[in-house]
Amino acid sequence: MSDTDNDKPKLGMRQPLGLKRTVETGKVKQSFSHGRSNTVVVEVKRRRVLGPNAGGPAEAPVVEEAPAPAPASAPAAPAARAPSAPQLSPQERQAQLLREAEEQRMNALEDARRREDAQRQAAAEEEKRRAEEKSKAAEAPPAPAPVEAPAPAPTPAAPAAAATPAAPKPAPAPAPAPAPAAPIAVQLDPSLPAPRRFTPVARPEIPKPAPAPAPAPAQAASSSSSSAAPAQRAAPTGTGQATPRRGAETSQPARPGQRDRKGEERRGGKLTVNRALGGEEGARARSLAALKRAREKEHRRHLGGGAPREKQVRDVVVPDAITVQELANRMAEKGADLVKSLFKMGMPVTVNQTIDQDTAELLVTEFGHNITRVSDSDIDLSTDVVEDAPETLKPRPPVVTIMGHVDHGKTSLLDALRGTDVVRGEAGGITQHIGAYQVTLKDKSKITFLDTPGHEAFSEMRARGANVTDIVVLVVAADDGLMPQTIEAINHTKAAGVPMIVAINKVDKPEANPQRIRERLLEHEVVVEQMGGDVQDVEVSALKKTGLDELIEKIQLQAELMELKANPDRDAEGTVIEAKLDKGRGPVATVLVTRGTLRVGDVFVAGAESGKVRALVNDKGAQIKEAGPSMPVEILGISGVPSAGDPLQVVENEARAREVAAYRAGVIQDKRTTNAPASLESMFSALKANQAIEYPLVIKADTQGTVEAIVGAVNKISTDEIKARVLHSGVGGITESDVTLAGASGAPIIGFNVRANAKAREIAERQKVALKYYDVIYDLIDEIRAGMAGELGPEAFETVVGRAEIREVFSAGKHGKAAGLLVVDGVIRKALKARITREDVIIYQGEIASLRRFKDDVAEVRAGLECGVTFTQNFTDIKAGDFLETFEVELRERTL
Numbered sequence: 001m002s003d004t005d006n007d008k009p010k011l012g013m014r015q016p017l018g019l020k021r022t023v024e025t026g027k028v029k030q031s032f033s034h035g036r037s038n039t040v041v042v043e044v045k046r047r048r049v050l051g052p053n054a055g056g057p058a059e060a061p062v063v064e065e066a067p068a069p070a071p072a073s074a075p076a077a078p079a080a081r082a083p084s085a086p087q088l089s090p091q092e093r094q095a096q097l098l099r100e101a102e103e104q105r106m107n108a109l110e111d112a113r114r115r116e117d118a119q120r121q122a123a124a125e126e127e128k129r130r131a132e133e134k135s136k137a138a139e140a141p142p143a144p145a146p147v148e149a150p151a152p153a154p155t156p157a158a159p160a161a162a163a164t165p166a167a168p169k170p171a172p173a174p175a176p177a178p179a180p181a182a183p184i185a186v187q188l189d190p191s192l193p194a195p196r197r198f199t200p201v202a203r204p205e206i207p208k209p210a211p212a213p214a215p216a217p218a219q220a221a222s223s224s225s226s227s228a229a230p231a232q233r234a235a236p237t238g239t240g241q242a243t244p245r246r247g248a249e250t251s252q253p254a255r256p257g258q259r260d261r262k263g264e265e266r267r268g269g270k271l272t273v274n275r276a277l278g279g280e281e282g283a284r285a286r287s288l289a290a291l292k293r294a295r296e297k298e299h300r301r302h303l304g305g306g307a308p309r310e311k312q313v314r315d316v317v318v319p320d321a322i323t324v325q326e327l328a329n330r331m332a333e334k335g336a337d338l339v340k341s342l343f344k345m346g347m348p349v350t351v352n353q354t355i356d357q358d359t360a361e362l363l364v365t366e367f368g369h370n371i372t373r374v375s376d377s378d379i380d381l382s383t384d385v386v387e388d389a390p391e392t393l394k395p396r397p398p399v400v401t402i403m404g405h406v407d408h409g410k411t412s413l414l415d416a417l418r419g420t421d422v423v424r425g426e427a428g429g430i431t432q433h434i435g436a437y438q439v440t441l442k443d444k445s446k447i448t449f450l451d452t453p454g455h456e457a458f459s460e461m462r463a464r465g466a467n468v469t470d471i472v473v474l475v476v477a478a479d480d481g482l483m484p485q486t487i488e489a490i491n492h493t494k495a496a497g498v499p500m501i502v503a504i505n506k507v508d509k510p511e512a513n514p515q516r517i518r519e520r521l522l523e524h525e526v527v528v529e530q531m532g533g534d535v536q537d538v539e540v541s542a543l544k545k546t547g548l549d550e551l552i553e554k555i556q557l558q559a560e561l562m563e564l565k566a567n568p569d570r571d572a573e574g575t576v577i578e579a580k581l582d583k584g585r586g587p588v589a590t591v592l593v594t595r596g597t598l599r600v601g602d603v604f605v606a607g608a609e610s611g612k613v614r615a616l617v618n619d620k621g622a623q624i625k626e627a628g629p630s631m632p633v634e635i636l637g638i639s640g641v642p643s644a645g646d647p648l649q650v651v652e653n654e655a656r657a658r659e660v661a662a663y664r665a666g667v668i669q670d671k672r673t674t675n676a677p678a679s680l681e682s683m684f685s686a687l688k689a690n691q692a693i694e695y696p697l698v699i700k701a702d703t704q705g706t707v708e709a710i711v712g713a714v715n716k717i718s719t720d721e722i723k724a725r726v727l728h729s730g731v732g733g734i735t736e737s738d739v740t741l742a743g744a745s746g747a748p749i750i751g752f753n754v755r756a757n758a759k760a761r762e763i764a765e766r767q768k769v770a771l772k773y774y775d776v777i778y779d780l781i782d783e784i785r786a787g788m789a790g791e792l793g794p795e796a797f798e799t800v801v802g803r804a805e806i807r808e809v810f811s812a813g814k815h816g817k818a819a820g821l822l823v824v825d826g827v828i829r830k831a832l833k834a835r836i837t838r839e840d841v842i843i844y845q846g847e848i849a850s851l852r853r854f855k856d857d858v859a860e861v862r863a864g865l866e867c868g869v870t871f872t873q874n875f876t877d878i879k880a881g882d883f884l885e886t887f888e889v890e891l892r893e894r895t896l
Helices: 003-007 076-081 090-139 157-163 217-226 258-266 273-277 288-302 324-331 335-344 357-366 410-418 456-467 484-496 514-522 548-562 654-673 680-691 704-717 736-745 758-767 777-792
Strands: 023-031 037-045 315-318 321-323 354-356 370-373 399-404 435-440 446-451 471-477 500-505 536-539 573-582 586-595 603-606 609-617 632-638 647-651 693-701 722-731 749-752 771-774 795-812 816-829 833-838 841-853 860-862 866-871 883-892
Touching: 315 324, 315 357, 321 324, 321 357, 324 335, 324 357, 335 357, 354 357, 357 370, 399 410, 399 484, 410 435, 410 446, 410 500, 410 548, 435 573, 435 632, 446 548, 456 484, 456 704, 471 484, 471 548, 500 514, 500 548, 536 548, 573 704, 573 722, 603 654, 609 654, 647 654, 693 704, 693 736, 693 777, 704 722, 704 749, 704 777, 722 736, 722 777, 736 749, 736 758, 749 777, 771 777, 795 866, 816 841, 816 883, 833 866, 841 860
Parallel strands: 315 370, 399 446, 399 471, 471 500, 500 536, 693 722, 693 749, 749 771
Antiparallel strands: 023 037, 321 354, 435 446, 573 586, 573 647, 586 632, 603 609, 603 647, 609 632, 795 816, 795 883, 816 860, 816 866, 833 841, 833 883, 841 866
16 A cells, blocks of 8 residues: 555544654666666655754755764764665665766866866966066165065965865965055066067866755755765764755855766766876867867957958859859859859759850859850860970971872882882782881981872872971872872872972883973973973982982982971970781881970870870881981870871870870760751752662771771762761771671671681681681772672663554454554564553553464564564553564673
């Protein structure tokens, strides 16, 4: 039965006499580590106070007992806890002991802090007093000053507290203030050093709650008796009065709140940096960063930092397209503000959407910044057209390009000049690659020669050679005359605007006629010196090696007149003459350096490819360290095979080179994939192109220039009926991917001076892909032309044999009809194909079944005679006045 049941009055019974129970029951929630908690029932027994205050409504306040000097006072605290000890479990007693220890430690820390504050305050007052005494001594007259009794030192609170820990802590005694004196002007003694200016920084204090008002003795006793911490209770003295608790009179709180104690209790086993490095366990020290922030904040407050700062105007770089968030980052604005402005403009966008340059300019202007427009093309390297200073220019060797028709002796002439035999290494005895060589003459001077192919397919190579050259040597065979490629070379030279020297070769042959060559050149406005013009000409023989010295002299004379100079002390620039994919060395490019010096280790960009020079190889196959102006070299270390004719430029670092190469590759990709705007002409041409048969091809060659020439020649073969479509063209051997692509589209693979590897041959045999190898461009073009013609099939040619007029229609049998004819032209033969027209409209096309003259079957009837015919398929729709036409069909092989 509970206490409330005992308190109820019962009928017919008096309330029993007895004392009120002093046991209070409550619930206490225990908190453990890792977020665990437990609720236990705690019974607290109140102490009965017997004496004059027993009848009072409130019990005596629970305060700490002052420890007596005798050892007999030691068991006082256990005596106070004795009545409640049997009521607690071992876990509760352990928690209670931990709380008591924590409270004692916190009290000790608080006392130590107060002692430090008192000592610091006393030291500050002592320093102040000494400074005042020093200032008075400095201001006193020279007469001897009376001896002043020393001021009594302030009694520190720390020793008193240490001597009598049970007594209430007295407040620190203030230092005696000096006697008031008349105001005296303070002046600095010039003989003494200047006082040190120092602004002490106050020690940061942890904010504490406002002190609660002191409770009444009765309330204090009630709260202390109901508390679960027995350390706050004290045993009564012999006189029945309690000693006041230490520090109760002070205005500052004695210890932190219960919440902090619980937090400390939960973190009791956790080792933190402050606890590991700090001298006081559990006390948090202010970090250096926090102190620095506080000082900066105080500094800004003194300097008027509360005033609004002036807006910083920025130069914002805006490309063609930019996201809203990126624009906000460059403007140092909030992305939400930009989105809000765009919403006001009627553009509901998010921060991740892309806006154009004009919209970005509106935003930048609205927020008060300056815009700097840039384009994607700004990434590309601009062609440096700035002329070098005259004092930096040095003479350079001339670049001479040898041009002319095929088989006119260009390479043989160059071999005679170089003392080599390049012709023997050329397939078919013709040059099919553009070559670059440097010849050292007897006087140690140098000339760079470019050898171009003479075949019509290599028009781009000849144009490229004319563009990068200084002098063109036009080679014309004296026994052959001017040919189409000779005329084309003349046109390329005029377009490039470079001087020309005519070399009339093969003058050693009996049928040679150099004078006829000079006369034929007049037709193309090339007037040689012997004909009164300004173009030099020389008769040479590459076979007999005659006239070579005269040719060299004319080249040197022309170069001397041109005063060729370049600056070798700058970043190199050049032109890719040829490029190929070497099996052992990777992509290799032949480059003609135009100005500057190219060195091993330079980072460069060549077209849409970039790289770093790993090695430089000259025309004789020797490795060199650097290449100056007008020197042809092979470069190793390119990321891919560049296109022939691409400019080469040295850049500052690899990141810049990759950026430029990626941009150029993107431009090429856009050109390849972007559709042209539709027009009526383009639509009709597209329909016409769709009607043509496509002849797919996969072309692989050894050099980039050869690939370019083959693709151009194949495209010229195309007609309205059949069109060559190059699925893929590249440099290097035939690989598995090439065979797979050709097998998917049924295209043959054309290999020029390259072969397929073993794996590619195996796949080609399995997929029935045709591999065709060539080393002479004539054979390649003829084979492709024949293959395209064979794809179309034979061509049908129709020949009209005779014509006749139908005069009468007769009955022939039950269902058939016969036509009576008068042969007008040619011959009407039996078993020929025939067609009947009525008013020039074909109404029948078939064959003649029978041919009769009178009643006899005949083989043919000539013009001017009459005959009768019947037709196959029982054709009976015949009328007088129709015309009969017989013809033959002949199938011929198609040619393109």
